[in-house]
Amino acid sequence: MYFFTQIFLFCSITAFVxxxxxxxxxxxxxxxxxxxxxxxxxxLYGSVGIVTYLVYWLLIWILPS
Structure with a gap:
């Protein structure tokens, strides 16, 4: 699941860029x-960035490693 958290973090950073x-x-x-x-x-990019960043934090919160 670490891979998915990194994917969501990368997508949110890319969207904000x-x-x-x-x-x-x-x-x-x-x-x-x-x-x-x-x-x-x-x-478009603001909503994608915010949603993917929230999913990233939800995955971090639900699945602590």
């Missing part, structure tokens, strides 16, 4: 969308 990049250049992170703006970047 993409969030920071998207705040400066939204078109770089939302190239598939018709309209790229900072609000969509915050909604």
């Amino acid at each position: 993409f969030l920071v990049i998207g705040l400066f250049k939204p078109w770089a992170m939302l190239w598939w969308e018709d309209v790229q703006n900072r609000r969509k970047v915050i909604k």
